[in-house]
Amino acid sequence: MENYRIDPNKGLEFGIYTLGDHIPDPHTGERISAEQRIHEIIELAKLAEQAGIDFFSVGESHQDYFTTQAHTVVLSAIAQATNRIKIGSSSTIISTLDPVRVYEDFATIDLISKGRAEIIAGRASRVGVFDLLGYNLRDYEELFEEKFELLLKINEDEIVNWSGEYRAPLRNAKVLPRPIQGSLPIWRAVGGPPASAIKAGLAGVPMFLAMLGGPAISFKRSIDAYREAAKQKGHNPDELPIATAGFFYAAETTQQAQVETYPYINEGMKLTNGRGFPKQHFAQGAHPHDVMNIGSPQQIIEKILYQHEVFGHQRYIAQMDFGGITFDKLKRNIELIGDKILPEIKKHTAKK
Amino acid sequence: MKIVGLSGSIVGSKTRTAMEYTIETIRKKYSEIEVTFIDLADYDIQFSDGRNYLEYDGDTGYVAKTIMDADAVLIGTPIFQASIPATLKNIFDLLPEKAFLDKVVGMVVTAGSPKHFLVVEQQLKPILAYMKAQIIQTYVFIEEQDFYRKEITNDDVLFRIQRLVEDTVTLVETYQSIRMEKEAEYGF
Numbered sequence: 118m119e120n121y122r123i124d125p126n127k128g129l130e131f132g133i134y135t136l137g138d139h140i141p142d143p144h145t146g147e148r149i150s151a152e153q154r155i156h157e158i159i160e161l162a163k164l165a166e167q168a169g170i171d172f173f174s175v176g177e178s179h180q181d182y183f184t185t186q187a188h189t190v191v192l193s194a195i196a197q198a199t200n201r202i203k204i205g206s207s208s209t210i211i212s213t214l215d216p217v218r219v220y221e222d223f224a225t226i227d228l229i230s231k232g233r234a235e236i237i238a239g240r241a242s243r244v245g246v247f248d249l250l251g252y253n254l255r256d257y258e259e260l261f262e263e264k265f266e267l268l269l270k271i272n273e274d275e276i277v278n279w280s281g282e283y284r285a286p287l288r289n290a291k292v293l294p295r296p297i298q299g300s301l302p303i304w305r306a307v308g309g310p311p312a313s314a315i316k317a318g319l320a321g322v323p324m325f326l327a328m329l330g331g332p333a334i335s336f337k338r339s340i341d342a343y344r345e346a347a348k349q350k351g352h353n354p355d356e357l358p359i360a361t362a363g364f365f366y367a368a369e370t371t372q373q374a375q376v377e378t379y380p381y382i383n384e385g386m387k388l389t390n391g392r393g394f395p396k397q398h399f400a401q402g403a404h405p406h407d408v409m410n411i412g413s414p415q416q417i418i419e420k421i422l423y424q425h426e427v428f429g430h431q432r433y434i435a436q437m438d439f440g441g442i443t444f445d446k447l448k449r450n451i452e453l454i455g456d457k458i459l460p461e462i463k464k465h466t467a468k469k
Numbered sequence: 470m471k472i473v474g475l476s477g478s479i480v481g482s483k484t485r486t487a488m489e490y491t492i493e494t495i496r497k498k499y500s501e502i503e504v505t506f507i508d509l510a511d512y513d514i515q516f517s518d519g520r521n522y523l524e525y526d527g528d529t530g531y532v533a534k535t536i537m538d539a540d541a542v543l544i545g546t547p548i549f550q551a552s553i554p555a556t557l558k559n560i561f562d563l564l565p566e567k568a569f570l571d572k573v574v575g576m577v578v579t580a581g582s583p584k585h586f587l588v589v590e591q592q593l594k595p596i597l598a599y600m601k602a603q604i605i606q607t608y609v610f611i612e613e614q615d616f617y618r619k620e621i622t623n624d625d626v627l628f629r630i631q632r633l634v635e636d637t638v639t640l641v642e643t644y645q646s647i648r649m650e651k652e653a654e655y656g657f
Contacts, residue, residue, distance in 0.1 A: 254520070392537075392570075399655075
């Protein structure tokens, strides 16, 4: 775990991630400027650090209603604005980027942040980025696998010899600068079904598992498959951290949390995904065994501890800003995390 | 209320004719309903490549988005090789998994032979159920002999089309009110 800068003795890590969505407030129909949204994201990272949160990450989505396409640039601003919190991407679409350039960027962010940068590499759930950056959607799978492999190789070797199908070969190439501790934590972003989890396990890389909603036990299958695949290839699953990520929102009561989030999540999903979030499913999300952490602080604590018991994961990453939720609400959430949720989570998961 | 009539084949005239009657029946009886007729023969639709439906352009994007915006979809289909035409299956493949959640879906079927009566039961309904449609169980099955040169000559078929249209509207209203009542209970 040290390679990945995680100390399990300190208990479950708590993070926050944003996709950088930029969506009108469903109550007013008004949308803040992209400038304001980006500044609020940077501010959110600062507040998260002050509240003792371990990790903050920003994703890239190249489509309408998003604003952090240049997520590495935003991350470098966050690196400058913070001192202790670990920072990363959620995720970097490695398929349509040059791994050399990605590594240069993140190694630089690592230097700016004095050793706090991580990469979470994903495949993109939407495909507009392929047209935009000039890639063929037919190569969706292979583009990711080849470039992800190269990224891992660059992380291991300072001098790289490599050839592949989707990028010019590298001959004794030096990829500089190097990160402070010699390498960066590089995670594979995985969606619901076990197939991608198995690929992460076979490669022996940490897994970032995104969960929209549903019973924890359904996601346990992906986690088991990941560990099993890692073992098969001779990796030690105990050395490989797992992060889970999903919707989060705390308010005084669970009912209030649902009232305050549902319109944002529902309308945000409609705009970005073409389908709302069915109310019935959202209502079921309040069940103690559902992975959606929307509720009172006490209920969220119980849910996260239950998930920790089921998954045995090392980091939980909350998405609380989706759909244009206002910044005052986000600030209130950070306070509730820092004052109530985080101390309990750490108390129950840290080794005594 | 928005209803989309979809004629699922790009060849022949019987399914289109049956759907034109269906659309006309809605328009006559329910002037307040917004009806859109999509005959796939009029559009150039690409094969599904798995992307989110919002990301298709041109005719493909138009057809997918129009269907997704509807409260009810009436699907007209002929029977080809004891199944639905590939053009219709492609429409389903373009849409998300649960595309018909909270939508009512009815069927108008044309066939050259009564032997095909159960084909939609076995081939089309399972697809609609998988995609979470509220299926109108009774479909209108029309044989070749019920047509004469792009007209339906069997009054019984017209009566059945009328019943399908009425059932569609009734079921949309019913499901909407059940859902609203249920959702009000959630309190968010």
